[in-house]
Amino acid sequence: MNISFNPWVWVAAFLTLSMMSFLYKDNIFYKIGEHIYVGSSAAFMLIYLWYFDVKPKLVDGFMYNTGINKWILIIPALLSLFMLMRFIRPVAWISRWAIAFTVGMGSGLGITGLLQGFLVPQIKATFLPLYVHGSNTLMSIYLSLNNILMVIGTLSAIVYFYFSKEHTGPVKKISQVGITFIMVAFGASFGYTVMARISLLIGRVYFLLHNWLGLV
Amino acid sequence: MxxxxxxxxxxxxxxxxxxxxxxxxxxxxxxxRFKSTPLPEVKRSYEIINSLPAGSVVMFSIDYDASSMPELDPMLRAMLRHCFEKNLKVIMLGHWPLGLPLGQIALEDVARQYHKKYGVDYVFLGYRPGLQAVMLNLGKEIRSVFSTDYRGTPLDSLPMMRGVHNYNDIAILVGLEAGSVGDMWVQFANARFNQKIILGSTAVITPDLYPYLQAGQIVGLIGGLRGASDYEELVNHPAIASAGMASxxxxxxxxxxxxxxxxxxxxxxxxxx
Incomplete structure (x- = not known):
């Protein structure tokens, strides 16, 4: 046993155990940990935004740039001030201009990004040959089956979300195949989620046993 | 009964x-410990980085924070080890301000182990808000987003950065993801600039990233603790992820x-x- 003498390791161990204590029931130690986390995260975020964004891009930019590069910074500075107007009731409406700018820019980038980077490539990736010639018969069957499953899965899942026609007859049959594929996807997601949550526990337990208690 | x-x-x-x-x-x-065979997509990621000639630039994006550290920190350390062993240059930036110091700690720690020098072998750029705008501008000129590194040193003063201007100068982008930033990298860096991307992700979001791999929009995928453990085994340095896989x-x-x-x-x- 090689217990740590670093006070910060002890603080981290105390906070870890405090947060875990919530599993038994809500208590004062959990509340302390929770409040420290919220407070320190907010403070950290504020400092980070100042040093990595407002200061270098706006303050320093205005002080050291020349010409158009200097004066164009008035626009983001004004938009930031407009955003803060939300807190002054008589002029709160001005904040909508800043919000309109961010919503407009976000939508523009989001729509083009989704179309170009997600929708089109993903549709393209489902245009697959239903027969693939592999290095041997078994490989050909495996690759072909893979592609057939992919095409059937995509089409039937789309049919499941097609609500303009009542799900009866063949549409119902196809949508039932679709929901089966969707359930398999949910199952995979659930399995991965369990793995993720256990990984977090492993990380903390390893910290307690290794960094704090020095048992491993 | x-x-x-x-x-x-x-x-x-x-x-x-x-x-x-x-x-x-x-x-x-x-x-x-239990023995496991590395997943094909992890092995592929390893082989891609392994095939890069010495001096190539690998950009790491830290898009996670402390809550995802047990999965992504071992992955980052294993990949950094691989990069420094192969004498690749590393640039680090990120879109999760709360997680960036974790990336920086890992970078400096691994760099110290391999006697790598700041500015020559690796650079830490830090954070800029507006992730889509950052990603798009990185494709034109890195200096338009990061005129300096996190210490305020102008990029041209750093020997490693003199020839690095945009995605054309970056061999591989490695995004370590706990949220939706990975999708953005694919939509903006890959779709618009054809940047080769390897995504390392928490297990929760890994199933959402497989379609990108299948469509060839990313070249490699390292998912969760299992992926991290596989990479540790591939670089012959089993550490916390490998220890955790038995659990x-x-x-x-x-x-x-x-x-x-x-x-x-x-x-x-x-x-x-």
């Missing part, structure tokens, strides 16, 4: 938490048993009614 099954189906959740905790702790304490295996078996027990208890009780 029915009474036992009824009780088994209604175990107090706190007992389950304790069992899971003990299973994890004991597996780590007794250093139990994963034990806990997964336990969870399956508990699900079975819960269902048997439920059906036994229902039949009794």
């Amino acid at each position: 029915r009474d036992f099954l009824r009780k088994a189906g209604n175990i107090d959740r706190r007992v389950i938490y304790l069992i899971i905790f003990l299973a994890v702790a004991l597996t780590i304490l007794f250093k139990i 994963q295996t034990v806990v997964h078996v336990l969870i399956i048993l508990l699900i079975l027990l819960g269902n048997i208890g439920y059906f036994a009780t229902r039949r009794g009614k």
